Amino acid sequence: MTLLDVTGLGKEFGGLRALDDVDVSVDEGELVGVMGPNGAGKSTLFNCISGVVTPDEGSVVFDGDDVTGEQPETLARRGLVRTFQHTRQLDTMTVRENVRLAALDQPGERTLPALARSEAMQSVERDVRERADDLIEAFELDHLADEYASSLSGGQRKLLELARVLMLDPDLLLLDEPFAGVNPTLTNDIADRITGLNDEGMTVVVIEHELETLTALVDRLVVLQQGSVLVDDDPETVLSDERVIDAYLGE
Amino acid sequence: MSVADRLPTGSAERAALLGSVLVVVGVAFAASPLTATFPGDLTVFVEIAVLFTVYAILVLGLDLQYGHTGLVNFGHVVFFAVGAYTVAMLASQGSFAGLSLGLPWPLALAASLVTAGVVGAIVGATSLRLRDDFLAIATLAAAEIFHSLTENLEVFGGTTGIFSIPQPLAAAAADYDTTLLVTLLVFGGLTALTYAGLKRLTDAPYGRVLRAIRADELVTRSVGKSVFTYKMQAFVYGAALAGFAGGLFALYNGAVAPTFFTIQVTVTVWIGMLLGGASNHRAVLGGLAVIMGIRLVSRFANDAAPMSSAEFASLRLIVVGMILILVIRYRPAGIWGDAKELGVDS
Numbered sequence: 052m053t054l055l056d057v058t059g060l061g062k063e064f065g066g067l068r069a070l071d072d073v074d075v076s077v078d079e080g081e082l083v084g085v086m087g088p089n090g091a092g093k094s095t096l097f098n099c100i101s102g103v104v105t106p107d108e109g110s111v112v113f114d115g116d117d118v119t120g121e122q123p124e125t126l127a128r129r130g131l132v133r134t135f136q137h138t139r140q141l142d143t144m145t146v147r148e149n150v151r152l153a154a155l156d157q158p159g160e161r162t163l164p165a166l167a168r169s170e171a172m173q174s175v176e177r178d179v180r181e182r183a184d185d186l187i188e189a190f191e192l193d194h195l196a197d198e199y200a201s202s203l204s205g206g207q208r209k210l211l212e213l214a215r216v217l218m219l220d221p222d223l224l225l226l227d228e229p230f231a232g233v234n235p236t237l238t239n240d241i242a243d244r245i246t247g248l249n250d251e252g253m254t255v256v257v258i259e260h261e262l263e264t265l266t267a268l269v270d271r272l273v274v275l276q277q278g279s280v281l282v283d284d285d286p287e288t289v290l291s292d293e294r295v296i297d298a299y300l301g302e
Numbered sequence: 303m304s305v306a307d308r309l310p311t312g313s314a315e316r317a318a319l320l321g322s323v324l325v326v327v328g329v330a331f332a333a334s335p336l337t338a339t340f341p342g343d344l345t346v347f348v349e350i351a352v353l354f355t356v357y358a359i360l361v362l363g364l365d366l367q368y369g370h371t372g373l374v375n376f377g378h379v380v381f382f383a384v385g386a387y388t389v390a391m392l393a394s395q396g397s398f399a400g401l402s403l404g405l406p407w408p409l410a411l412a413a414s415l416v417t418a419g420v421v422g423a424i425v426g427a428t429s430l431r432l433r434d435d436f437l438a439i440a441t442l443a444a445a446e447i448f449h450s451l452t453e454n455l456e457v458f459g460g461t462t463g464i465f466s467i468p469q470p471l472a473a474a475a476a477d478y479d480t481t482l483l484v485t486l487l488v489f490g491g492l493t494a495l496t497y498a499g500l501k502r503l504t505d506a507p508y509g510r511v512l513r514a515i516r517a518d519e520l521v522t523r524s525v526g527k528s529v530f531t532y533k534m535q536a537f538v539y540g541a542a543l544a545g546f547a548g549g550l551f552a553l554y555n556g557a558v559a560p561t562f563f564t565i566q567v568t569v570t571v572w573i574g575m576l577l578g579g580a581s582n583h584r585a586v587l588g589g590l591a592v593i594m595g596i597r598l599v600s601r602f603a604n605d606a607a608p609m610s611s612a613e614f615a616s617l618r619l620i621v622v623g624m625i626l627i628l629v630i631r632y633r634p635a636g637i638w639g640d641a642k643e644l645g646v647d648s
Contacts, residue, residue: 101524103520103524122523122528123523123524124523124524124526124527124528124529127523127524127525127526128526132524132525133524135520135521135524139518139520139521140518140521141514141517141521141522142517142518142645143513143516143517143642143643143644143645144513144514144517144643148513148514151510152510152511152514152522152525152527153526154507155526157507159506159507159508160506160508160510160511160527161508162503162508162535162539164506165502165503165506165507165508165509166499166502166503166506168502168506172507176507179507199642199643201642201645202642215525216525218525219525219526
């Protein structure tokens with residue numbers, strides 16, 4: 052079943068055509084890679100899908116509903132969750148708080164239950180804490196749980212961001228360059244985690260520059276070039292495609 | 303500090319209890335035939351202390367907006383003024399200038415909270431969706447606009463202001479000193495209750511969302527939180543509290559005039575908040591106490607110094623400015639603030 056269906060997506064910034072008639076479709080349970088040279092429109096595609104920017108034309112259908120131009124918070128609550136290319140951690144909050152924040156349906160996030168310190172809020176919060184601590188442990192951040200996120204290293208920030216989005220228990224996870232600036236050991240570690248999530252049934256779309264990491268990881272590769280889809284096929288076919296070799300290696 | 307670490311601490315409950323006791327004792331004292339007398343110079347301390355309790359509600363509301371949510375409100379005085387004028391216009395009886403409807407004061411006090419909240423919602427709606435600095439400009443402008451309206455429109459009593467506002471505590475208490483004491487008790491109790499409510503709110507997951515917004519709005523949205531709703535709520539709550547403080551001030555003072563509601567009020571609460579340490583309720587109260595304490599001490603110093611009070615006022619500004627510079631240089635998070643939580647590197 053198709054979980055995400057992007058049709059005819061277009062976006063212009065000033066005179067620059069960042070996306071031009073892009074069609075991408077992702078089935079439930081798939082692990083799809085999006086690659087392309089710098090400026091190909093990968094991040095803009097993610098931004099349009101996740102509601103961070105509104106596309107000029109085309110439509111985004113998620114789980115059977117047209118969600119074009121919906122706000123990021125609405126999409127996140129519906130199960131479409133993304134990470135950012137430059138990791139965005141909440142520096143002035145601890146690792147624990149960063150992860151706990153993402154919990155959905157916490158009645159204590161409304162004024163009256165918060166003031167009343169309602170039983171519902173407290174019991175949800177106990178669950179939230181437990182789940183957050185489990186995730187923090189799974190991502191081997193437990194020794195840093197009470198540190199402010201500002202003191203984490205680049206790689207630890209990537210892990211924290213993953214832990215935070217998993218707190219939302221997404222149906223579709225969009226990962227924007229999860230391996231950028233990460234050492235090879237950690238890259239393999241993160242790749243294994245992504246495979247693990249996918250094996251458990253989560254649909255994942257990964258943006259990445261590095262061909263090797265991505266081709267080994269994904270079921271299918273979408274190559275973007277200058278805002279359009281160049282190739283959309285399984286990794287082996289894509290890698291032997293002349294146009295991809297041209298785009299990546301030049302003439 | 304995480305929410306979990308804050309939940310079991312009972313400081314909000316203690317403050318709520320203390321606040322209720324103070325209000326009850328204050329009201330009972332006012333109603334009783336007992337009187338209090340302050341020896342000579344002490345009266346001025348009590349007067350300043352009463353003013354402190356009013357400003358304390360202002361600084362707690364401002365800190366919910368700025369310290370917790372990151373909203374820059376440079377016109378906090380406007381909500382204070384709106385609250386005070388609401389009480390004045392609704393409750394005053396036969397003032398010779400401005401509107402005076404003579405309605406019961408409890409109704410007027412409740413209205414001060416609502417009116418200031420509504421004004422907050424209007425100001426917020428114009429600029430909370432925009433970049434941070436737009437709110438700063440909009441609030442600053444709103445304060446100036448309201449100030450000139452009060453000076454120039456007859457319903458606000460013009461530069462004369464509105465008089466004959468009921469003073470329920472003064473009416474119940476036997477004499478001036480007793481009035482001061484019961485006002486201090488009741489207002490102090492209300493400040494403690496405000497502290498208790500805000501502390502509960504910010505310790506709850508609600509506060510976690512506010513702090514996340516302060517740190518990064520886009521991340522907060524991308525994990526499913528309606529950032530605009532939260533910003534609007536925090537802003538309106540702060541505005542409504544300021545209105546309530548204004549209402550209390552009018553009922554204590556018995557008169558309002560534009561001179562009570564200048565940018566000086568905004569400056570005092572901002573400096574108090576930054577001096578103490580934003581996003582920490584007790585720290586901002588401490589900071590406010592320091593800045594108001596300096597005013598008080600300087601009053602006595604003025605008597606001893608061989609200069610006119612106008613010269614001395616300038617000197618006081620210099621001293622306050624230097625303290626602010628020292629704090630920014632050596633304790634950028636404020637005296638009791640947490641540099642890591644505020645994201646300032648010292």
